[in-house]
Amino acid sequence: MHGTQRPPAMRAFCGAPTCSASGSLNNEPSFYPADACTETAAIPAAGHDVNLHYTAPLAFVTIQSWMDRRVGRNPHAPALQPCP
Numbered sequence: 001m002h003g004t005q006r007p008p009a010m011r012a013f014c015g016a017p018t019c020s021a022s023g024s025l026n027n028e029p030s031f032y033p034a035d036a037c038t039e040t041a042a043i044p045a046a047g048h049d050v051n052l053h054y055t056a057p058l059a060f061v062t063i064q065s066w067m068d069r070r071v072g073r074n075p076h077a078p079a080l081q082p083c084p
Helices: 008-014 024-031 056-070
Strands: none
Touching: none
């Protein structure tokens, strides 16, 4: 998960103007094994530390949604979309 607002030092890594526009966000899953169930999301108006931005609640909902789908909340029931 990446914020869409990057400080100047990070723009060289992500490309201008954002990680999603430069395509680097789409390449992120290639750094993980296929069975990692990697998904990406760009949180608007957030920078490197999405937990400290006004849009942090959106980041938390995004993370919780992945956990609910891939891991599940109920230990006695399977996840809705378990990892392969």
